[in-house]
Amino acid sequence: MQARDLMETDVQTVASDDDVADVFRKFARHEFSGFPVVDEAGRVVGVVTESDLVDLFEPEDETLWIPIGLPPFVDTLTYQVKAPWADLDLGVDMVRNADRPVSDVMSADVATVTPDAPIDEVLDLLAGDDPDINRVPVLDDEGRVVGIVARQDVVQAFRDTRLD
Structure with missing residues (x-):
């Protein structure tokens, strides 16, 4: 079995100069x-990925430094702070990042x-050390997309071969 046997050929792509707002809309219209x-x-x-866009709305520095004692504060406590989504002003962040x-x-x-x-080879990529790889574009000799193999495509192919 090869990538061509598993790949979906109707691949949705975005252009490198597309606005973040356009990509958000595309995510809303497609189940990818x-x-x-x-x-x-x-x-x-x-x-x-959706995660790349969600990262635009998370604070870069989630560390809170709390001074201990009296000045000159030679010691500090460090806490990781995760702001709840409800406290973030998504409208302002969207306007700020929409044209990027x-x-x-x-x-x-x-x-x-x-x-x-x-x-x-496809399995090595999808089940390898990088947990963020959920899909693998299939490229022709020119580097153009001719298909894509998602993790679910591989699982379904193995399921189908077991049922045969």
Whole structure:
């Protein structure tokens, strides 16, 4: 079995210069959690996930430093603080980030395969050390997307072969 046997050929992509707001809308319209990002020639230059966009609304510094004692405060306590979603002003954050290009938030290091890649290569990527890899774009010799293999595609293929 090869990547071509598992891949979905109707692949939704976004352009590297698309606005974050456009990508949010695309996530709302499609049941995907990530899109390959392509340049003007259609070559893959990255991948953007829902998590990448959610990160725009999380505070960068979640560490709270509390001074102990009297000045000059030679000792501190450190706490991790996670602000609840209800306390964040999503409207302001959306306006602030809406015009940013997706290239600012995408992951540029993309795990890809060719259509002839054996299933073991796809499995190594999807079940490897990087838990964030949930889909693998399938690229032609020019670096253009011809398909995509999601983790669920591999699981379904193995289920189907067991039922045969």
